Amino acid sequence: DTEVTQTPKHLVMGMTNKKSLKCEQHMGHRAMYWYKQKAKKPPELMFVYSYEKLSINESVPSRFSPECPNSSLLNLHLHALQPEDSALYLCASSRGTEHNSPLHFGNGTRLTVT
Amino acid sequence: AQTVTQSQPEMSVQEAETVTLSCTYDTSESDYYLFWYKQPPSRQMILVIRQEAYKQQNATENRFSVNFQKAAKSFSLKISDSQLGDAAMYFCAYRRWGSNYQLIWGAGTKLIIKP
Numbered sequence: 001d002t003e004v005t006q007t008p009k010h011l012v013m014g015m016t017n018k019k020s021l022k023c024e025q026h027m028g029h030r031a032m033y034w035y036k037q038k039a040k041k042p043p044e045l046m047f048v049y050s051y052e053k054l055s056i057n058e059s060v061p062s063r064f065s066p067e068c069p070n071s072s073l074l075n076l077h078l079h080a081l082q083p084e085d086s087a088l089y090l091c092a093s094s095r096g097t098e099h100n101s102p103l104h105f106g107n108g109t110r111l112t113v114t
Numbered sequence: 115a116q117t118v119t120q121s122q123p124e125m126s127v128q129e130a131e132t133v134t135l136s137c138t139y140d141t142s143e144s145d146y147y148l149f150w151y152k153q154p155p156s157r158q159m160i161l162v163i164r165q166e167a168y169k170q171q172n173a174t175e176n177r178f179s180v181n182f183q184k185a186a187k188s189f190s191l192k193i194s195d196s197q198l199g200d201a202a203m204y205f206c207a208y209r210r211w212g213s214n215y216q217l218i219w220g221a222g223t224k225l226i227i228k229p
Binding site: 031033040041043045048055056088090092097100102103104106107110 | 217221
């Protein structure tokens with residue numbers, strides 16, 4: 001069982017829809033991450049939150065909007081997406097961004113934009 | 115800039131046999147971390163093994179072990195007694211010392227286990 005829980009597992013949305021991806025961890029980790037992964041490719045970092053503050057935004061388009069309501073939760077709000085945004089979205093957490101601690105990943109949300 | 119290269123897009127091995135996945139990297143830094151992650155069809159990215167560059171001893175985790183050659187900038191993964199559950203994409207990754215978010219990933223190797 002994964003210690004990082006992502007919902008939903010699958011999401012199909014139109015280009016005019018607004019939806020949100022959710023991620024939750026209860027390991028006391030203070031850093032949380034969003035990655036985008038295309039098929040048969042490695043993950044690409046999108047955002048990093050450290051102590052509930054956005055510390056890294058890897059030039060992600062504004063149609064993706066992250067939110068960290070508390071240390072256990074991480075959301076990714078989606079609006080006006082494009083078909084090329086279809087991908088697996090992975091959430092991860094770690095003790096901190098400075099620590100020698102590996103990333104713990106969730107099972108991901110498979111997003112299809114129609 | 116650091117780069118990670120996995121030269122084997124796909125590998126196959128007979129169940130119970132041993133297989134080695136290769137990974138090379140390029141860096142000018144002396145302190146860093148190296149990781150092997152496994153991603154099965156379930157999609158979860160799972161840490162298999164990690165190595166601190168300052169440690170000369172190769173890391174091992176049960177059936178998984180690495181051959182870390184710092185001078186050659188090589189970090190291969192050996193899987194002994196391969197099992198059907200080992201079938202997955204394997205990614206090699208590099209992380210700078212002290213920074214967790216700067217993971218540099220290889221392109222991945224798809225491992226097929228033949229029963």
